[in-house]
Amino acid sequence: MEKLALSDEILMEIEKPARYIGNEVNSVMKDKSKIDVRFCMCFPDAYEIGMSHLGIQILYDMFNRMEDVWCERVYSPWPDLDKIMREQKIPLFALESQDPIKEFDFLGITLQYEMCYTNVLQVIDLSQIPLIATERGENDPIVIGGGPCSYNPEPIADFFDLFYIGEGETVYRDLMDAYKQNKQMGGSRKEFLELAAEIEGIYVPQFYNVSYHDDGTIASFEPNNCHAKKKIKKQVVMDFDHAPYPMKPVVPYIKATQDRVTLEIQRGCIRGCRFCQAGAIYRPTREKNVELMKQYALEMIRNTGHEEITLSSLSSSDYTALPELTEFLIEEMGKLKVNIALPSLRIDAFSLDVMKRVQDIKKSSLTFAAEAGTQRLRNVINKGLTEEMIREGAMKAFRGGWTKVKFYFMVGLPTETEEDLMGIPELCEQLAVDYYTIPKEERIGKVSITASSSFFVPKPFTPFQWASMNTEEEFLQKARFVKDGFFQQKNRKSLNYRYHDADLTIMEGIFARGDRKLCPAILQAYQDGCIFDAWHEMFHQEIWDKAFNDHKIDIDFYTHRERSVEEILPWDFIDIGVTKQFFIQEWERAKRGEVTPNCKQQCSGCGAATFKGGVCFENKN
Amino acid sequence: MKIRIKYAKTGVLRYIGHLDVMRYFQKALRRAGLDVAYSQGYSPHQLITFAAPLGLGVTSEGEYFDAEMNSVTTSADMVERLNATMAEGMEINDIVALKEGAKTAMAVVAGSDYLVDFREGYVEPERFLQAVDAFYAQEHIEIIKVSKTKETLMDIKPFIYQMEVRDNRIYMLLSTGSVDNIKPELVMEAMCKYLQVEYQKMAFQVHRLETYMRNEQGELVSLLEAGERIS
Structure with missing residues (x-):
């Protein structure tokens, strides 16, 4: 050609x-x-x-x-x-x-x-x-x-x-x-x-x-x-094993951001974190047959020549056959000199063992998605992770030879207090203290704990779709408060905290829960020169400000305003299977700090069973 | 065992840069299932080295890379397997097993020859074609070489081994390698100066014909000469 x-x-x-x-x-x-x-x-x-x-x-x-x-x-x-x-x-x-x-x-x-x-x-x-x-x-x-x-x-x-x-x-x-x-x-x-x-x-x-x-x-x-x-x-593939999957993905010449074979092992997530839209819209959780995954792995590597393979899902640790699949990949990919890139797994004995076998732990760091600094707030967002689990996982990792640990948090979550924010540096400090309980002769130098936070954006089809989002000033004030908190810790030299500007977060908040009145403003911003807004260096706040202003768009109406559950939301015409009633119930439970069990522990009647498959039916045969 | 692979890079692939060509062949070798040797460690990489990088926009039928192999089949079989997985524009032309102790392609490269064609709408090809002999007959062909710190006058004439008109294009055989690496664009720039024409890179379409090394007699021979076909 x-x-x-x-x-x-x-x-x-x-x-x-x-x-x-x-x-x-x-x-x-x-x-x-x-x-x-x-x-x-x-x-x-x-x-x-x-x-x-x-x-x-x-x-x-x-x-x-x-x-x-x-x-x-x-x-x-x-x-x-x-x-x-x-x-x-x-x-x-x-x-x-x-x-x-x-x-x-x-x-x-x-x-x-x-x-x-x-x-x-x-x-x-x-x-x-x-x-x-x-x-x-x-x-x-x-x-x-x-x-x-x-x-x-x-x-x-x-x-x-x-x-x-x-x-x-x-x-x-x-x-x-x-x-x-x-x-x-x-x-x-x-x-x-x-x-x-x-x-x-x-x-x-x-x-x-x-x-x-x-x-x-x-x-x-x-x-x-x-x-x-x-x-x-909403359309869902229920015969997931027979859904089309590309055995010959296109291989770019120039280096793509992710230049590797991806095996989609699972779609959907059983966890029900209340901030997570993907966890709701991809319900019900469906797994792919592990034998099929093995076959795909070999065929896709042969057809692409990629030097790395990874797994895709919202929560790989919940994939039933994960031990069997990783065992197979370590064996077979090792023969082919193909690297295995593991997605973020829950940190436990199994995942630490697997990671130790596929990567150089001296160079790699472990990542915990803690999301919130206190147990109270983790319960509000239904993140099924306790402080004990985090500390236990980190200790196992420290003893296993990892000294670099990363934490992800969200700032601006509903019901958040100063205590919750201070919980972020305090949790990191606790882990540093834990690290130094290991006898000196068994430690490999200093520990390095990096916490990074993103700002929370309420999304449609989550229990937080009615919630108030923080303003830019509130976000930055909170982040600075957390940063100060880190300076107050005894082990501050082992701790590191990062956060980003909040301007793009506000934009994301406007669009996420926006309505049709935004169309002319977006059109104007584009016509006035905005493209590649996601690339911070190309983002022009002043053009957007003018566009919103010209079209009488009140930013707080879309972001800061808490909605009543009676309000007609712009996306209400979409039926994702999970019912509005369930989201209302979850919103109420969130405000009370009540945890809802995951789909494998107990069905909470979210409505996704209407699709007649996946995790909703697995344990009921 | 080391093998040397000769390939052509033509058509739209002239827009794939050298680093991407390297990545391309790493993947191609895996797709073809050739038994390439790898380095040790957590991220093993293939033991391959390329001869002489080709500039963006340049096509070639004389490109080379060497690969360390754990095992080989025949030259014909390996050529066929690689060609079965090539993108249009990449073609494997030959594979030889290098003789014991042969230096890497990158180390031995000594020359390359090129055909320079004219893109429409820039210069008058006739003027250039008629001037080739006189230009080449000059005792010195001087260019200004710009480095980070200074500008120096350099005589490139000794590194232009041959230059003539072939088929309405300019043929040139130039010194290539880690020292005295002369690019055809540089020669055309000198020729523009000679003709008092403004040099425009886009005026010329460059095609590399072959990459050479020196044999024991000091003659320029194809890089394939360092090995033999496996049958």
Whole structure:
């Protein structure tokens, strides 16, 4: 293939031209005269980030198994190329064919984090597709969104023709068939959207009207088209072992952020941490058969040549066959000289033993996701981790030879007090004290304990979706309070505390629980020059401030305001299986500091059993 | 045992930089299932070394790397297995087993030859083609070499071993290696100066034909000469 969308002059001028030439090992070429639907899949961030994403690889493989569909890829052009494409009016192109995306039938965009929203507009705009869905013509591609942020698609509803709510492996075939059928019948764009709206899990934003109370909250959210459903049901793969999985993932030339084989061993999580959206939207927890995982590991390493393999799940320690799988990988990957990168595991005797065997402990550090500094607050967030467990795990690690330990905390959690914040340095201090109880001759030098905190953002479809989020000032004040707390500790020289700016956190908070009123502000921020907001050095607070101001957006309305459980939330039209009643109950329990058992201990009746499978049924045969 | 692999890098792969080419072949060797030797330790890496890095945008049919092997099959079999997993634009042309005591490709590289073609819209190719002989006939070809601390005048003529017109392109055989490494772009820059034409990198499309080492007689021969095919 010699065809390139960009000239030699451009490719020699920009950074990392390999981002734009396609032709990677395992990328799929098809004869476009023999296919019916051209689909371009987009991860709206830099190539190296997008190529590290498992979901796109799964869907790319799934689509390309369909004979009548050719799925290609596109990522956000880096600002250097972005500028050239605008100046020279070069339409954004797909990597495989190098053809303009505007010639495609679909542009699918995965929404993995809120801060990618201006990049979504960049991709649509550079493709020369109208930014507003209702302004698109018969020949423009259908723009469809999916991924975690589509569980509240309202802040970007104006820019999408469709959203796919749920796991991509289920109804895409139906959508392709509807598209082909409509095309054959000579149907219009609108007629296709109506057909699509009839498919479970597909949301067509323009088929709904939203009205607001004077205080800005939603008064009504109603379909305006008879094909649109009142509730959109989340799609879930229930036959998880037979779900498509890419045996030949695309291998990039340039180093991707995660350049390795990923085995998805489990989807969903039994834990029910109250801050975690993924733990709710991927319910019920489903495991993949361990024999299948072994087979995939060998085949994927053979097909990619990657030098590293890792496991993907929300909580790998809960995977039933983890000991068997790690044993197999250590044995077989060792023969092939393939490294094993372990995801964060619960620190216990088993995981320490495994880690000792796969990595150089002198160079590696252990990570504990403690999330909160006191037991009271850990109970509020339902993090099933006690101080004893943390101290015991750390002591085992110290005795095993680890001297570097990392802790993750969240600052700004609901009900948080100064005592909870002070608990962060105090817990770290306690571990340092514990370390020095080991006789000197058995220790390997000094201990180093690093705590880092992120700021808490309440997310839709969690018990904290009604909670008040801290303001930027509150966040920073709290972080400084924690930092001071560290200076007061006896072992402060062994302790380290890090936190980041809170400006992006506030933005994330606005978008996470935002509504349609945000669409024009996001559009303006983009038009005034915002892209790559997730990259702190490219984030322009002043442009966003102006956009919010011009559109009379009150930031506190979206972030700081505690919602009442009676309020119609922007995402209420989505049914994820887990009921609102359950979230209300969990919100109440959180405020009382009551722990809810995990799915394997006891079913708490969250509602996900409606999908008739996974962990909900495992122990009931 | 050490083997030497000759490959071509053409087409869109001219935009893959040297470090990425190295990573590419590490993965390709695994995909092909060749029995490459690894270093010891927690993150073992393959024992491979590359001959002479190729600039971004340059194509080549004469690239080399050496690999330490635990075991080998035949040259033909290994070429076939590697080619079965190549991306379009990468092609394995030959594999030889190096003789005992042979130095690494990187250490022995002494020359490379190139064809320089003209991209449309920059310079008048005729002017250049007609001037090649006269340019090369000069006693000295001086260029200004810019280093971090100073600018020095350098005569590159002794390192241009041959230069002529071939098929409406400029052929040149240049010194390559850790000392006296002369890039074809440098020669074209000197030629632009000679013709009093502004040098523009994009005016020329460079293609490397072969990479050479010196044999016992001091002649430039292909890097493959250091070994023999395995049959």
